[in-house]
Amino acid sequence: MALLDVNNLSISFGGLRAVDDLTFSIEKGELYGLIGPNGAGKTTVFNLLTGVYKPTEGLIKLDGTDITGHTTIDINQVGIARTFQNIRLFKKMSVIDNVKVGLQNDKELSYSTLDGILHTPKYRRIEKEIEQRALSLLAVFGLDEEKDVLAANLPYGKQRKLEIARAMATKPKLLLLDEPAAGMNPNETAELMETIQLIRDKFEMTILLIEHDMKLVGGICERLTVLNFGRVLRQGSTKEVLSDPEVIKAYIGE
Template structure:
């Protein structure tokens, strides 16, 4: 003869066993999505590599890939090209373009590398000491005398 408590414990155990399959299905889906994102970023061959063992440029790509795994509507990139050589910056530019195209995500970029900014941005806001200095298309803003004086040199 079982008491009510025993029946409840048995039910919970049986219910837990039924959810194991659901858990494995979700885990498989997440793994497949992760591998797809790694594939898009050209990192699938490094899937089993510790992030700290990746070259710097690939670490930056992985940071963006990890952020995309959360399915954001807005991706904030704060100086993503910092410390990169020109080749890595070019790859990053291609990666950001790909992200915008494939994932339809809005990107807010804070960056001092004007080549990167010109290569990926559609609209710029330039701040100087917390105040709006200029805004508009890259051509308009990067040719603005106030921006040139403040950031690009006379």
């Protein structure tokens, strides 16, 4: 059974069909790409998957559970986390505190207000566990030595990594990455590619990626869907899709 099943998904804004009859599925552990030019509807799809928008038609299932039209909070709690094209960090908080925010979704790491006020043994135990989990995640991303640095003071590429680390802190089943290479130089993009592959392998993570950098897409994605004005132009293996003349002509510009 696929981890994510999207069937006949559609949404309209004022008569404009932004996403039209989209169907695709992603297997557990797969690294899947969603590509197309600006305005093709890619980010709208992410907004539908995460509950920002409610679809006009269609069905979304995560691990067999219907999540169509659920709230953003509910969808995050059942296992979808995302990053954004424009990095959204708590810039005035430390690196480790950004990750701790993501860990707050874990019910095992919760305590009462009274525990917090009185600094009970439960409070101290859970706070220690939160600290250890946050440090472990930061180590995966090579950010543990910068745990006390303000997020705003990190280089751009490391801010990207931190945003992904914070998303991973919510323990998702499916990670949505929205143009993670945007604004990066070639060296940062190469490091990002390694990071994404590491996440998939270490955590057996299923990843859906929106990206314009075709070198990155071709280097890590196993299958692709290409959107054109909200409709599917081509679907299939990465090699087949990227060699399709219509895809090359319309989206890669070669």
